[in-house]
Amino acid sequence: MSAQATRDVIYFASAPTDGSPALQGLATLGWHLRRADSMPAVLKILRGHAGMRFAAVIDLRGGFDARDLAAMAPMLSAGNAGWVACVQPDQLALEPIRQLIRDYCYDYVTLPCPEQVLSTVIGHAYGMASLSPRVQDEPAGDVNDGMIGECPPMRALYRALRKSALTQAPVFIAGETGTGKELAALAIHRHSSRHDQPFAAINCGAIAQNLVQSELFGYERGAFTGAQQRKIGRIEHAHHGTLFLDEIGDLPLDCQASLLRFLQEGCFERVGGHESIRVDVRIISATHQDLRALIAEGRFRADLYHRLCVLRLEQPPLRERGDDIVRLAENALRRYANEGRRVIRGFSPCAIHALHTYEWPGNVRELINRVRQAVVMADGRLITAEDLHLADEHTNMLPQTLEEARNNAECDAIQQALRRNRHRLIDAARDLGVSRVTLYRLIERHGLRRPDSDANAAGAA
Ligand SMILES: Nc1ncnc2c1ncn2[C@@H]1O[C@H](COP(=O)(O)OP(=O)(O)OP(=O)(O)O)[C@@H](O)[C@H]1O
Ligand SMILES: [Mg+2]
Structure with a gap:
């Protein structure tokens, strides 16, 4: 209290x-x-x-x-x-x-x-x-340029980001999809001496292969059919600023050669042009792919890799971030709370357990999406493992205290009884061998209340 x-x-x-x-x-x-x-x-x-x-x-x-x-x-x-x-x-x-x-x-x-x-x-x-849970209060001191996380790997990352921001050296950010590579690139830019200059991001995987060259370097009028006027490329747009080459592993080989030349000489030519254009940009690149494996397969140039990867940062996968998983989930809940129909006060014990147990292949992006969907779909006051579509996860046998094990078993039994009895509290309570009032209290505790539950159970007087 x-x-x-x-x-x-x-x-x-x-x-x-x-x-x-x-x-x-x-x-x-x-x-x-x-x-x-x-x-x-x-x-x-x-x-x-x-x-x-x-x-x-x-x-x-x-x-x-x-x-x-x-x-x-x-x-x-x-x-x-x-x-x-x-x-x-x-x-x-x-x-x-x-x-x-x-x-x-x-x-x-x-x-x-x-x-x-x-x-x-x-x-x-x-x-x-x-x-x-005080989901309305912004937790202090755990946001680093929009990045949430206090676990040792994230603290190590923040230190590396700050150091990287102090230099002009190319940075390569490795990490699984959705771990926050773009956020990290932005953080470096914002803390660098170039912070008031452009930050241009280009997703090499999202552009048709035949367009990457002209997108990056621009083109001259008449360079190809349809090139009716000169177009400035992303590299030129980023002059004096930072160029973020996302999904660099998807860069076509011919483009890799042009990029390498630009990195070595600091200048390039627009597609269809002869003028050598000198541009000053700081390069940050990232990919969720294993670049060394791509090199071994002959799909990525080793010399370009060494140019890009002067400083190498690793984004930790979400499953290795301990309590940060819940911090991120609570932040997403705060952010999307007003998209739901009802007040959601936090996560039920079984949801918290599932958050810790699930592997998170899509990392932070997946976590945010699951919470956002749960906010909209949840029927109770607490988001449950079911709302997150992680109902099977919290039964996985990871180390847990006896109290957690009891809690999870209780939560499971109640959910099953409610499902079996179509959320009729009287029948579910009879199945579980508890009074309706006790069941109501347990449902509140585990955040399992359904809109079609027996409203009379809540009444007093
Ligand atoms: N530490 C964090 N705190 C808060 N939000 C985060 C954090 N890390 C990532 N996010 C959010 O997760 C989402 C994915 O992040 P981002 O796009 O930076 O990932 P990515 O590693 O570049 O993914 P991909 O490999 O798919 O391009 C974004 O909405 C971002 O704001
Ligand atoms: Mg990205």
Whole structure:
């Protein structure tokens, strides 16, 4: 629980209500009541105290316009509040009310109800808000030019990037696909003396082979059919700046020869031209392929390799980055949180386990894509291994503590029971031999709640 001395509860009514708000007595039960008369007022409290955790009550007895649901989302999605809805019993039949409760609230009460009951329910919401991962707070000090990572291999990379930025020597960045080679190239450029000059990136693998030469070096008017006027190439565009040659392993052999000449002499000719053009660029290259293997196969020139690879950096694969995997996942969740329909508060234990167990062949790019998709598709408040399409991964037998093993087994058993019973809590609870209330609590803990789950299980009073 939070270290706050008093527990703060915000009260907001969606519309004027005749009934008593029933919150007056909360002060005597240890609550500090803050009334807010508008959504901006609620947001002001929540954003103004981003480090605090709140319980928040939304009184829906005066009703609300379903069209306002989207407008309410930022308020109800703020990561530092746990919401409880107050309703009249007959309102539970109304779909907008049901949806608001399902998507945004920890629980609801039907008023009037004894203050002690209300205080207990609000206490649960406050407790859950206190436990939630702080996905709204930007973690300090772990971003290096947009790169997230604190593990030893990433720290070593940052050191190498800084040193590389101080020189003009060509840099070659090796690493599997999606590990952040382009980000690293940009970081070198931004920290170098050329930072206020152009950074030109060219993906040698994405350009048709017959066009690479003219794309890189430009061409003169009439150089070939269709060349109606002179075109400046990427190398010339990058004059005084940095040229990033991505997927250099895909560079055609004839182009490799021209590039080698440029690297040796500092000048080149446009396609179809005779003028020797001197350009000052710093070269950074990268590929996910094994260049030494390409050399052995005769597909890449060894002399060009040695010219490009004066400084060699290695991007570590994601699976070797330990807790950075979760840091990156949380960052992606923060970035895409508003694309989902509901508030997502973090990752369930089985999702965290899967993040660590999966091999990540597509590395950071794949991680970001999986989280982004999960944000949109998730039905619960926590992203599960299933949402990430990694449900099989968390059962892999990597070293885990007994507590983790129990947690994962519990999460599995609940997921299976829910699937078997089409998410009917009563039947799933009976299968599992626990009460419906216990099952509901476990579902919340593992972040497995489904929109079609038995809403009544959440009710109090
Ligand atoms: N350390 C990191 N922190 C945050 N985002 C990252 C990190 N590394 C990579 N990314 C993100 O992952 C995605 C892939 O990165 P990038 O394009 O730099 O990889 P790459 O190694 O060049 O991939 P490819 O080999 O497929 O070209 C980008 O969206 C990038 O912003
Ligand atoms: Mg790339």
